Amino acid sequence: MIDHVALLPAYLAAGTAVLVLLVDLLVSRRGATVAFTGLGAAATAVGAIAVARGGDRATFCTGDACSYLATSRAALVAVLFALLTLGVLGLSAPTLRSAGIPVGEYCFLLACSMTGGVVIGYAGDLVTLIVSLETLTLPLYILVGLRRTEVTSAEGAITFFVVSVVATSVTLLGAALLYASTGAVHLSLLRSAFAADASLVHEPLVQVAAALVVLGLAFKVAAVPFHAWAPTAYDGAPVPVAAYLSTASKLGGVIALLYVAIGPLPLEVAGPVLAVLAVATMTVGNLVALRQSRMVRLLAWSSVAQAGYILAPLGAAAFAAGRSSDALDLAVAATVAYAVFYVAMELGAFGSVVALRGSADGGAIEDYRGAARRTPWVGVTFLLALVGLAGLPPGLAGLFAKVTVVRSLLGGGAGWLAVIVALNAVVGLAYYLRVVYALYSAPDASLGADACVRSDSSSQPAVAPAFGFAGVPWAVAAALLLATGVAVVIGFAPQLVLDAANLAAP
């Protein structure tokens, strides 16, 4: 008996993709296509909340184990993905208006990707989880390559595709080995299998399987040493797609990791792997970001480093003190909270880039000299996002994100990891400040007055918006202000995020 109510969010998301394709075929107007995508994403969010209000549901069950679990944490994930899709859709306005980007395909692929993201939250077994994660990623290969006249775009798409496929096969191999050694694919059955037989943890096959699953998923969050695809893919993709990669796609990986690593996999194996990944990711990400001169590459490396902070609380499970159920609850809540804070600020940063650059690519950091003086309000949103990512006031959201992570690490007895996180924050500030300094410094006189950010897009002439908010298209301005507004609100009331994150604790 299939519970179609529980499946409603997935139906809505998938329906959006199909509907968009039809609208593009039948109506064939840009506005209509975009509007239906946006409405579909909103409906998905509403549907997820409505289902969650009716209590927990489950379907596709064999015995006690179910493959599809409609819980409140699943609803939280679905709502996050739907909102992110809405935000990225808003930021896509200049890109969609430029020549050469097929609107229908773009919106269809975005909606497909959203479907995968929505289903991740509801996944109850390894297969559903991996398939939904792949559904999230697959459309992105094409989206990254959408700037068809640019070599970097194709390069990014190919790199992303190859690395991602390898990662998926590594995860699948791990899942297969797990099945071979335990006979279970359901997350709940895996959990009880390891709980029932403590000696299972010491089986070499199980240890290899657990490590492979975690490492495969680490590709998706672009954790070091599986990060090399991210800067190339981000820089090659249209900026809104890069925004989606660094928020939604990363969020998908984090959630998948949370679902499998906490509970179903033995933490004796997953914990140390995660700790090493976290330390390497934040340190390498920050150090390499110091040397970047292109804006999107800098943001890409910074998002690599941020993935390290996101994983750090889970790294506390490397030690016995971090594996008590209190410490684990704290760690999961901290990871989810950091991810939510991060996503809001990252969207603000990419949104600001789109607002300043229109449909052009991210460009060099030098191109942003004086940008905040020309468009002060975008300067403020960019400043808040960057300073928040650095974890300092006035970006209070980022400050509390950092505080949450350090608190959970010290609560889990991993003081050394807290010190590493803290020292990394210092390195991070150095490059975020470089961007802020460029934004607010006087424009270089030698470039002339019109060397402004917008006018140097020789390959793709920027489309001057016919209407908009202070020189920025309405859709972009709305998405950017919304993201910044959310970041400011959760900065002053972080309890909202912490309460939501507690839903996610196992």
Added chain:
Amino acid sequence: MREWSVVLVATLALPALGALVVALLPGNADRVARLVGTGFAAAAFVASVVLYRPGDAGRFTYGAIRPWHELDVPWVPGLDLRFHIGVDGISYPLLVLTTLLTLLCCAYTVWLAPAGGRGRTLVALLLIIEVGIAGTFLALDLVLFFVFFEVVLLPMYAVIAVWGGDGRRHAARKFVLYTLFGSVLLLVGVFTVVAKAGTADLTELTGGDGLSRTTQLVAFVLLAIAFAVKSPLWPLHTWLPDAHTEAPTVGSVILAGVLLKMGTYGLIRVAVGVAPEGAAWAAPVLGTLAVAAIVVGSLVCLAQTELKRLIAYSSVGHMGFVLLGIATLTATGIEAALIGNIAHGVITGLLFFLAGAIKDRAHTGVLGELGGLRERSPWLAGVLGFAAIASIGLPGLAGFWGEAFAVIAALGRGGPLWTTLGVVAAIGGALTAAYFMRLLRRVTHGPASPAVATLSPASLAGPELVAWAPLIVLALAIGLIPALVLGFVGDPVQALTSAVPR
């Protein structure tokens, strides 16, 4: 006592509101905006002054900290963060000094906005810095303390990076990265304590009850390094000379006057208060480093050729005395540190105002190019002489008490180590006299140099007098009546030192 909570919040809310209003006023109303900002700073100053209520001590709580007024509302329960602020005898003088210096700096900016950016932005940033510093002094919740501690970083970075001298970018980066290094260790230290104690309330944590010796040692090391960077304690001081030299006049005044005090205040209230056993364990190291700072600071000053840089290095020496006082962990020593804090804020604030005035007039701060100021501008030279003598620690002026009693406290601890430290610190104090005499000889005496000879012989401008007069009066008043600062710290200091194991 609800109405007093309102005043307490007003000392933080007024500058914050002021910064917002100044930032939102239309772009062409620069001077008006600066005036409005000064108005808010004045209101905050009044609000902080009227908080004076030593008689009410102990009415609310019965811990080691007995605030005269306090406000305690939950903010983020998930992070153990409460908006818990209060004022007592230790924080009151520092709070008033903060609001006073901000007011003077804002008023000074109305008269003379430094080149580099818009004057009203500078005023707005000064007000935000005031919120951060005052909040740090008022916070009675460890996490809140950390949040306010961080608020100061970026506005101060902007003040140096936008309105500073030629090497401003480098100096600003160095300042912000160094001090962020300190404050992230503070974050780890704070949560080391909070995770073990289960509360972030300073009134409960003070005295170190409920924390094991190991926790206290770890926490004290983390917190002490964090505050040592801010104070700054040798050898973590290298950000300070650059930042001071490049910062605009008002930036230097705030930096030296109150921003450094966040470090020493934190050391007294948080590090010693929360981890007394750790403090007792680390005291010899802290004392040795403090004396090293005194000697090194003085020797470096003797070799300085630039006016602002010299005053900046003199801060390293003076803060060494403050830290020596804290390191003794005796009531005398901590009281010496508290009055030394205020005296240094007043005197060095004045010195930086004067250095700024001289540089604005002569367009150079190199000692070799100055000289004969006494002939061209006797008033300026006179005030500079007064400030230098106050900084040396002449009895009867503010600088005397802190330095003399830090030495007395060290000698009072007895034993070969502390006796040696006391003697060496006293020798360092004598070196202070040597370099300030050298400064005066170079700047005010001798024949007028070409840079000084071109000065118009006009006396001081009215706004300058307004900005300096309160500091001159305070330097004299605190020197004559130290009870102005120390009159109400007896009980809180006693409570702090009684928790330290001997």
